[in-house]
Amino acid sequence: MIDSRQRPRVVVVGDVATDVVVVLSGEPAPGSDRPAAIRTRGGGAGANVAAHLARLGAGTTLVGCVGDDAPGTGLAAELAAVGVELRLRTVPGTPTGTIVSLVEPGGQRSMLADRGANLRLRPADVPHPAPGEHLHLSGYTLLDPGPRAAGLAALEAAADAGCTVSLDPASTGPLAGYGVDRFLADTARATMLLPNADEARLLTGCGDPGDAARALAARHRIVAVSLGADGALWASGDVLVHRPTHPADVVDTTGAGDAFAAGLLAAWLRSPDDSPASLLDAGLALAAEVVRRPGAR
Secondary structure, eight states: OOOOTTTOOOEEOOEEEEEEEESSSSOOOOOOOOEEEEEEEEHHEEEEEHHHHTTTTOOEEEEEESSSHHHHHHHHHHHOOOTOEEEEEEETTOOOOEEEEEEEETOEEEEEOOOGGGGGGGGGGGGGOTTTOOEEEEEEGSHHHHHHHHHHHHHHHHHTTTEEEEEEOOOOHHHHHHHHHOOOOOHOOEEEEEHHHHHHHHHHHHHHHHHHHHHTTTTTEEEEOGGGGEEEEETTEEEEEEOOOOOOOOOOOHHHHHHHHHHHHHHHHOOSSEEEHHHHHHHHHHHHHTTTSSOOO
């Protein structure tokens, strides 16, 4: 059990990317034109969580890869400016990752991903964990052959060192391609699983998110399922808690799950004995803040 008077340092292993956020003024118009607001923002699931954690006062180290290009330099500077300690390896001749996020009216988004240098992460990039640290691992690190060995090595080293581990399964498409049974076996030692409702359903075969959360809680000490507009669920042992979403005028849902994860993690690492409701509310509050504007952070 983590001493609630101490906040462990968090090591985040995951992607760093530029988000090109395209907010459409109406429905897509295939074969024609549609006005849109287009902005470039910092992104990447690992970088998003790290930036939020640092802003919330958690000592945070980000482990990842960038290209030897201007976007990589700019993203590193942005993250350092908010207090993230960087362990980013520069990969010569490989571009920094880029994500195009197409945001429809109402905030729903689709993503086009060129992960670039993120796919070159290797086990030697991941520092040996110190006792008492917390590892947050983005599932994207596991779901591609390139960085998979690094992600697995990070998870096993943290678990062997007695560190707590949180894991975001990332996305249903690559998760299904990886294989549910394989993913569950590879991530069995994670302390906390942070899926969205679709990922929870995929991992369990349960249609109801509550049933899925309970099934996953039989494997992990804590499961927090984000439900989008329906809020979030906490499952631990026989406990199942639901909290509603925080009101927000939704502009863009890009990064909402990363914000939820960071808000919940920061609260849990600070006060692990707080009620599940208050921990979920911390995650939902940060997610509500993020969806009010374009971009993930």
